[in-house]
Amino acid sequence: MAGQQNQLSPEQKAAQEAEQKAKQEAEEKARLEAEQRAGTTTSNRVAVTFVKPYSRYSRGDIAGFTTAEAERLVKGRVAVRGTKLPAKKADQNPEPKA
Numbered sequence: 001m002a003g004q005q006n007q008l009s010p011e012q013k014a015a016q017e018a019e020q021k022a023k024q025e026a027e028e029k030a031r032l033e034a035e036q037r038a039g040t041t042t043s044n045r046v047a048v049t050f051v052k053p054y055s056r057y058s059r060g061d062i063a064g065f066t067t068a069e070a071e072r073l074v075k076g077r078v079a080v081r082g083t084k085l086p087a088k089k090a091d092q093n094p095e096p097k098a
Helices: 010-038 067-075
Strands: 045-050 062-066 079-081
Touching: 045 067, 062 067, 067 079
Parallel strands: none
Antiparallel strands: 045 062, 045 079
16 A cells, blocks of 8 residues: 555546635735734835935835826836836946947
């Protein structure tokens, strides 16, 4: 018997997979609820990089905001989405004039 593998019927395999999926979903739900209670939810945050000083942030600072707040900062040209600053015009190599 040591050489035999544990053979499960298709129904048993499906039930086992469904049980594992339900367990994972319950763990994820519990984790999200704990984050919300702690006020550390990051799943709906957007990283922005500031291109101008704003409030307590300086040029080049990276911070996470809700989607709505990030859009407001980007539309106000105070920040850009992502974690990299755009190149300054002086840093770009202009085409040589002939």
